[in-house]
Amino acid sequence: MGLWLWLEYTNYPNIISTMMQLSDSLVKSLSNEALTCLDTLAAFENPPIPKDGEDLDLLDAKIWSNKRPCDDVTEEDKTMFLTFSRGFPVSEEEVRELFITDYGNGSVVEIVMGNYEANNQSMFATMVLNGVALVDEILQGLRLAKLRANGKDIWVRKYDRRN
Structure with a gap:
């Protein structure tokens, strides 16, 4: 303090x-x-x-002393959890395009789409970004943010591993 x-x-x-x-x-x-x-x-x-x-x-x-402020950041710190609305399938390409368009080339390191349901729709994904600052920029101080890709809602939050 x-x-x-x-x-x-x-x-x-x-x-x-x-x-x-x-x-x-x-x-x-x-x-x-x-x-x-x-x-x-x-x-x-x-x-x-x-x-x-x-x-x-x-x-x-x-x-x-040869250490930058963000050198101890883990991949998990740069990961976001995304959820999608049932009945409005979102593809990995749509997610990638949204973030590249809004936050620049190289902003997305990896996207892993969740399990697909019977209707061939993934309901969630995890996405690794190129830095913690980008996670903070997307959330704008909130716990949860709502984005739109091609008219479909994408809810994003900081990834929290659940064991």
């Missing part, structure tokens, strides 16, 4: 109220990222903490 208060005091007004509007999973991710930053700074004898009026260069290699 001290980090967020310090950020709000220095250069990021309203960061806490902005964070309060985010989903629990995004707040948890921010919290984990804050802990990583603090652990990294704690490893320095003379941490690169800016003085009043100075900016902290988060791209400075000395801060990350």
Whole structure:
């Protein structure tokens, strides 16, 4: 909490109220990222903490010691779960086209369509994207987002492995 208060005091007004509007999973991710930053700074004898009026260069290699902020992201972190409406079959090609059109070439790494029902319709799919930031962009701070491909509804959410 001290980090967020310090950020709000220095250069990021309203960061806490902005964070309060985010989903629990995004707040948890921010919290984990804050802990990583603090652990990294704690490893320095003379941490690169800016003085009043100075900016902290988060791209400075000395801060990350050969580790970028997203290096520990797993494939599961970049995976979304998609569901489709019964009676409105959606193909893998339609899903791929939707995301490539909206988010660019290379945005989709892999799509795995779920089991097909008797009417030859898959009711779900998992999709691996090229980064966690894209997952966040698609969900826009929500737990669930509704997209449309060729007039058919596609519901997307962050993938959550269920054992």
